[in-house]
Amino acid sequence: MAIKHLRTAFASQYQPGQPARLVAGEALQEPGGDYEALHKQMKRLFNSKPGKKYGRFSDDVGECPFSAWLKDYLEEKQTFAAMTDRLFGQWQELLNGSQEEFDGHLMVVHDALADSEVVYLFVLETDSAMRFDGSQKLDATDVLSLSRLNLAVRIELDDWRDGKDGDNYMTLVHARGTGDPGELFIRLCAFTNSVDVEKETTTFLDAVEAFAKTSEPEKAGEVRAKAYEFCKDQHALGEPVAIEALSSYLDESQPERFKEFASKTVEMPETGVLHPDHRKVKKLVRIAGSGGGMSVSFSSDLVNQAVYYDRDKDALTITRLPKALREQLQRYLEARED
The missing domain is CATH 1.10.150 (DNA polymerase; domain 1)
Known part of the structure; x- marks a missing residue:
């Protein structure tokens, strides 16, 4: 894995209805080191995120121009810096219309893998941390979160250019609770869902x-x-x-x-x-259900071995109870008897 190009920008919108603020960093070529480590962690979070969506670029290039900018960059009609200038500018414009507060770092990465090339867009979040400054005074500071990723997209460049996977060359992470900024991020990426x-x-x-x-x-x-x-x-x-x-x-x-x-x-x-x-x-391997103050989960292999279901009585009989559960039940019954 090697990062060909990387660039970040911090955007904030603290007063809906007012212009958003954006500060862009320098476009980096093969930054290596800590940037590779950060990117690796973000990819790990991306891959493990459940509920991802799969799709393609929107056909409405006028409304969602990212695909056109990316195409020009890949064909060397513009630089990575120029492409991300346009992308960051659109992100700022979109946030101008946000009805919710927002702040976060947008990181764009052109990643060269062993057999393919990929572009990622990540919205990096921050966590609050405490530290002692040079005068040994306690100071609050913000650090990048290495455990949360709620907005991100991956574009398989080879599949997009070659038309290999049809309409499924984009993978989107769009977690619940991202609100208006989450919808604006989808517009920024020009993502259209094509997989049910x-x-x-x-x-x-x-x-x-x-x-x-x-x-x-x-x-x-x-x-x-x-x-x-x-x-x-x-x-x-x-x-x-x-x-x-x-x-x-x-x-x-x-x-x-x-x-x-x-x-x-x-x-x-x-x-x-x-x-x-x-x-x-x-x-396929577990049977589970909850309701009425009860939650039950067990391996499907245990049916008719340690778990028996009587359809006529709608009753479940469990044998070979787990040790921890058996001890809890015993302690509870003993306490009630006392």
């Missing part, structure tokens, strides 16, 4: 469940577990699930078996790639 993650999650689950049922009962759980592990690993890498790769993982001796089965069982996208929500895919 809910639908693709259902497609993934239906395909795996149907495939597991074709296996012997004792191996069905193994199929579900392997599918979940593959999906979880892809999520950690920040990558979608390629059905061909999953098929090879599920059955090395017959690597095409799941792929062929899925194509006949469910409606698969032409790309052969799904973007399931890994949190919901966990249903």
Whole structure:
């Protein structure tokens, strides 16, 4: 990994209705060192963030010109500094119309990977910290947060230019609670959602469940577990699930078996790639529910082994209780008896 270009700008809007303030840093080429470490941590947060959205650039270049500026930069019609000047200027204009307070650092990174190139936009947040100054007086200061990332976008440049992944070359992190600035960030990135993650999650689950049922009962759980592990690993890498790769993982001796089965069982996208929500895919290996003051969660492998469900009585019987739970119950009952 190597950063080709990086630039940051601090923007603040403390009085909605008033002009936002923006201070841009110098455009850096191959900055290395601490910048690489910061970028690596932001990428780690990006990859681990649940609920990402997938899409492409908006067709409305007049309203969302970032794609045109980026294209000119990649074709060397303008410098990275010129491109980010325009981007930062638009960010300031958008924040001028924000109805909520905002402050944060916008970091733009052109990242050269081993086999591809990527551009990231991160909105870096800050945490409050305490320190002693040179006179040993306690002083409050702000430091960059290395544990929070609520707004960011990744653009796969090769896929965009070559049209490889159709409409799915952009990945967006847009967390809840980002409010008006979050919507303005989406406009800045020129992002348009083109993937129904809910639908693709259902497609993934239906395909795996149907495939597991074709296996012997004792191996069905193994199929579900392997599918979940593959999906979880892809999520950690920040990558979608390629059905061909999953098929090879599920059955090395017959690597095409799941792929062929899925194509006949469910409606698969032409790309052969799904973007399931890994949190919901966990249903393959865990059964969970809550309500009425009760929360229950257990491995699906325990059904009819340590957990028994009586449909007629709508009753759940649990044996082989976890030690910690058993001790809590005993202490609670003893306290009530006293």
